Amino acid sequence: MKSAVETLNPTRVRLTVEVPFEELKPSLDAAYKKINQQVTVPGFRKGKIPARVIDQRFGRGAVLEEAVNDALPKLYQSAVQEGELNPLGQPEVDITELKDNETLTFTAEVDVRPEIEIPDYSGIEVTVDATEVSEEEVDKAVEQLRERFATTTVVERAAAEGDVVKIDLEARVDGEVLADGVAEGVDYTIGSGRMLEGIDEAVTGLEAGGTATFTTELKGGSAAGREAEVTVTVQSVSARELPEPDDDFAQLASEFDTFGELRDDSRRRLLEQKKYEQATEAQEKVLDALLELVEVPMPQKLLEDEVETRKHNLVNHQLGQLGMDLDGYLQMQDKTAEEFDAELKEQAEKGIRTQFVLDEIAKREKLNVSQEELTEHLMRRAQSSGMSPDQFAKAVVEGGQVPMLVGEVSRGKALATVVESVTVTDTNGERVDLEDEESAGETVQAQSGDEQAPAEGEQKAGS
Numbered sequence: 001m002k003s004a005v006e007t008l009n010p011t012r013v014r015l016t017v018e019v020p021f022e023e024l025k026p027s028l029d030a031a032y033k034k035i036n037q038q039v040t041v042p043g044f045r046k047g048k049i050p051a052r053v054i055d056q057r058f059g060r061g062a063v064l065e066e067a068v069n070d071a072l073p074k075l076y077q078s079a080v081q082e083g084e085l086n087p088l089g090q091p092e093v094d095i096t097e098l099k100d101n102e103t104l105t106f107t108a109e110v111d112v113r114p115e116i117e118i119p120d121y122s123g124i125e126v127t128v129d130a131t132e133v134s135e136e137e138v139d140k141a142v143e144q145l146r147e148r149f150a151t152t153t154v155v156e157r158a159a160a161e162g163d164v165v166k167i168d169l170e171a172r173v174d175g176e177v178l179a180d181g182v183a184e185g186v187d188y189t190i191g192s193g194r195m196l197e198g199i200d201e202a203v204t205g206l207e208a209g210g211t212a213t214f215t216t217e218l219k220g221g222s223a224a225g226r227e228a229e230v231t232v233t234v235q236s237v238s239a240r241e242l243p244e245p246d247d248d249f250a251q252l253a254s255e256f257d258t259f260g261e262l263r264d265d266s267r268r269r270l271l272e273q274k275k276y277e278q279a280t281e282a283q284e285k286v287l288d289a290l291l292e293l294v295e296v297p298m299p300q301k302l303l304e305d306e307v308e309t310r311k312h313n314l315v316n317h318q319l320g321q322l323g324m325d326l327d328g329y330l331q332m333q334d335k336t337a338e339e340f341d342a343e344l345k346e347q348a349e350k351g352i353r354t355q356f357v358l359d360e361i362a363k364r365e366k367l368n369v370s371q372e373e374l375t376e377h378l379m380r381r382a383q384s385s386g387m388s389p390d391q392f393a394k395a396v397v398e399g400g401q402v403p404m405l406v407g408e409v410s411r412g413k414a415l416a417t418v419v420e421s422v423t424v425t426d427t428n429g430e431r432v433d434l435e436d437e438e439s440a441g442e443t444v445q446a447q448s449g450d451e452q453a454p455a456e457g458e459q460k461a462g463s
Helices: 021-038 051-058 060-082 135-148 199-203 247-253 259-293 300-321 326-333 337-364 371-385 389-398 402-421 439-448
Strands: 002-009 012-020 087-099 103-112 125-128 151-154 164-173 176-189 211-217 227-241 423-426
Touching: 002 060, 012 021, 012 060, 021 051, 021 060, 021 103, 051 060, 060 087, 060 103, 087 300, 103 300, 125 259, 135 247, 135 259, 176 227, 199 211, 199 227, 247 259, 259 337, 259 402, 259 423, 300 326, 300 337, 326 337, 337 402, 371 389, 371 402, 389 402
Parallel strands: 125 423
Antiparallel strands: 002 012, 012 103, 087 103, 151 227, 164 176, 164 227, 211 227
């Protein structure tokens, strides 16, 4: 077999492959055997029909077609290996010549990973928020904890901000009650902002048995994004009482004996959260700065496929679970279809560039993924997907997506390597020494768009 590679552009090549006919013999034998099992010829036992009879009765062309279809994948893979190519996606194959008992010639066009030069990135400098915790933030955290332990008492008075009302709701669009627009016995804290816009004004001042009607835009359900007339009826009004911020509360709400110890623990938790957010911010900014330094040719077919995959997952999975269609989503986001498509393309392009660049760094730095690292990443992915680790692992293996997870871990390590090499300072001018936070891999996936359920993931740029 002879093969030649023609570079069409930095991300696409054409393979021309010429195969001597004798190399097709195993596939020809397999074709005759397969046809033998499928047809019946009077005078011959099934499976014992001579090749010349099959040629006469069914045509040599049918045999050749079966043989070529069997041989092409293996011949293509051999040509890819011979050309030392890194193909992306499926090739477009064209048989240019097939001479019986002489030669088979075909071409295969396919996207390939572009050659990427990684410049010196040690000069990157980024600034991130400082990890300072104010007393006001500690107060707010403690207040939120007190809210969790609040008690309620039914009162015979008009509802006011902070009260908990038990309400019935009925939503109408164009005068018709929605099938999913009726709810009864819903508890709602006035002023929490956790329900429909306008509901706070509607229920404030109502006593038990009181009814009010208001107009609002629905955020979910079958009529998401549409204006509805909502009738709310108050079943009861309850006053909320927060526990006193003292040692008794500390013992009730935590493992600490004193309120002072509880506050110190709240401050510590806030500081840990800010350090995590600081690490994530640093990774995002370093990644953006790195991408600015590297020129990455974009395979157009791969980009088109990635955009289509992202759109499919959004419409059929994320929005579908919310009972919303794309038109409703665009209306809620106040975007046109053109703006949405442009944004999706930009995100997809950045995701592909991120994968290419970090994969190249991982290759250059010889970053390997251990079984322990893969297991830890799988556990985090399982948690974020809502599946048990065993369920997630089974789905990953059955979907053939272990290489995808390995790529995610590898890119996370590559990003961590870059972050360790650059200068990160906080808004106070202090040098930030970032440890290898777990958020590194999550940042990479957020940029590349790979964070999805195993059944839906597709190996593309990361394959």
